[in-house]
Amino acid sequence: MPYDFDKTIDRRKTNSDKWDEMEGYYGVSPKDGLAMWTADMDFASPPAVNATLMKLAEHGVHGYHGDQTAYLASIRHWMAARHDWQVQPEWILSTHGVVHAVGAALQAYTEPGDGVITFTPVYHAFHRMIDANGRRGIQSEMQLVDGRYHMDLEALADQMDGSERMVILCSPHNPGGRVWTPEELRDLADFCITYDLILVSDEIHQDLVFPGHTHTVMPNAAPHAMDRTIMLNAPSKTFNIAGSKNAQAIIPDPVLRAKMQGVLKASGTGLNRISAMMTTAAYAYGVDWLEALIAYLDSNRRMFDDRVNALPGLRSIPLEATYLAWVDFSGTGMSVEEFTRRIEQDARIAANHGPTFGKGGEMFMRFNFGTSRATLSDALERIEHAFSDLQ
Numbered sequence: 001m002p003y004d005f006d007k008t009i010d011r012r013k014t015n016s017d018k019w020d021e022m023e024g025y026y027g028v029s030p031k032d033g034l035a036m037w038t039a040d041m042d043f044a045s046p047p048a049v050n051a052t053l054m055k056l057a058e059h060g061v062h063g064y065h066g067d068q069t070a071y072l073a074s075i076r077h078w079m080a081a082r083h084d085w086q087v088q089p090e091w092i093l094s095t096h097g098v099v100h101a102v103g104a105a106l107q108a109y110t111e112p113g114d115g116v117i118t119f120t121p122v123y124h125a126f127h128r129m130i131d132a133n134g135r136r137g138i139q140s141e142m143q144l145v146d147g148r149y150h151m152d153l154e155a156l157a158d159q160m161d162g163s164e165r166m167v168i169l170c171s172p173h174n175p176g177g178r179v180w181t182p183e184e185l186r187d188l189a190d191f192c193i194t195y196d197l198i199l200v201s202d203e204i205h206q207d208l209v210f211p212g213h214t215h216t217v218m219p220n221a222a223p224h225a226m227d228r229t230i231m232l233n234a235p236s237k238t239f240n241i242a243g244s245k246n247a248q249a250i251i252p253d254p255v256l257r258a259k260m261q262g263v264l265k266a267s268g269t270g271l272n273r274i275s276a277m278m279t280t281a282a283y284a285y286g287v288d289w290l291e292a293l294i295a296y297l298d299s300n301r302r303m304f305d306d307r308v309n310a311l312p313g314l315r316s317i318p319l320e321a322t323y324l325a326w327v328d329f330s331g332t333g334m335s336v337e338e339f340t341r342r343i344e345q346d347a348r349i350a351a352n353h354g355p356t357f358g359k360g361g362e363m364f365m366r367f368n369f370g371t372s373r374a375t376l377s378d379a380l381e382r383i384e385h386a387f388s389d390l391q
């Protein structure tokens with residue numbers, strides 16, 4: 001294989017959030033523990049990205065970025081080639097990450113106290129941003145049927161009180177790994193039209209989709225809802241460049257776009273030259289690396305599921321996308337404290353706690369398997385050992 005995902009790269013003491021902050025959050029020391037929480041991978045980024053960084057370092061001058069032509073062209077190329085979506089350059093607004101864009105969208109389209117809907121369990125930063133902006137989080141718990149999550153729009157309609165202004169969708173979904181079908185996306189867009197809601201679609205995981213599933217960008221699924229749709233995306237999960245903090249809000253509707261532009265301008269948002277060049281290199285030259293990565297992650301996913309599902313009472317939800325395994329411990333009959341203690345203190349693994357993902361996440365933990373097979377195998381042995389009394 002031209003890309004060596006098998007190579008275990010030591011990330012300790014590299015200012016890595018995932019490895020260097022794990023002890024503070026989970027009481028698991030990086031000295032003998034494994035980091036399986038924060039959503040970045042332990043792999044080197046595509047060679048084209050690292051070559052760009054080398055070139056920048058060789059030149060040695062790191063001033064402001066100018067001329068966005070190549071950067072915008074790379075994003076448009078990617079959306080057209082991978083997602084069958086023709087994007088106009090003026091639709092693209094750059095942000096300092098997707099979470100920054102979520103905050104800007106909340107400020108652009110809602111007022112303090114307005115209701116903002118999420119489908120839980122869901123990526124925890126949505127709730128953090130809703131709270132930090134003084135909006136009211138409304139958690140619509142998804143239904144888990146035969147290992148697949150579904151949005152329950154009927155139950156949501158009953159739950160609403162008329163103060164809701166926005167829906168934030170995670171597409172594909174983190175955690176649980178659903179790739180929403182065009183029908184599901186259309187139903188949600190129709191729901192937003194009926195109840196006059198802005199639809200923010202966070203598609204940061206759009207490229208990490210396993211064989212047999214196809215991601216549909218919201219603008220293709222529901223072109224009739226473009227006057228209320230904000231599509232958020234980034235190359236950061238796809239190419240493992242999350243530290244570069246570059247993302248895009250892509251907004252075809254000029255009125256919606258002007259509002260978002262106003263908020264971004266008011267907070268001094270700009271384009272980081274180094275990350276813009278990383279994005280450009282990744283989208284222009286990273287496709288072969290991505291195909292190889294997906295094949296590797298698919299094998300990791302199978303290995304993780306086979307071994308975790310062999311433990312009585314543990315159930316890893318079948319993922320259609322992402323490298324974030326979502327494991328249900330409810331079948332063990334243990335308390336949350338007990339299974340968490342076993343993962344952290346017995347297995348010495350730092351994994352995300354399910355309750356932080358909102359309603360429906362209480363009995364789960366999330367494990368990041370974006371790592372070398374040797375590290376994953378080590379993690380699985382530790383989990384097997386920590387739950388060996390169940391066998």
Ligand SMILES: Cc1ncc(COP(=O)(O)O)c(C=O)c1O
Nearest residue numbers: 039097098099100123174204247
């Ligand atoms: C659904 C989702 N959105 C956004 C982010 C973070 O995006 P950023 O680092 O660009 O703010 C993550 C990271 O895990 C995520 O899973």
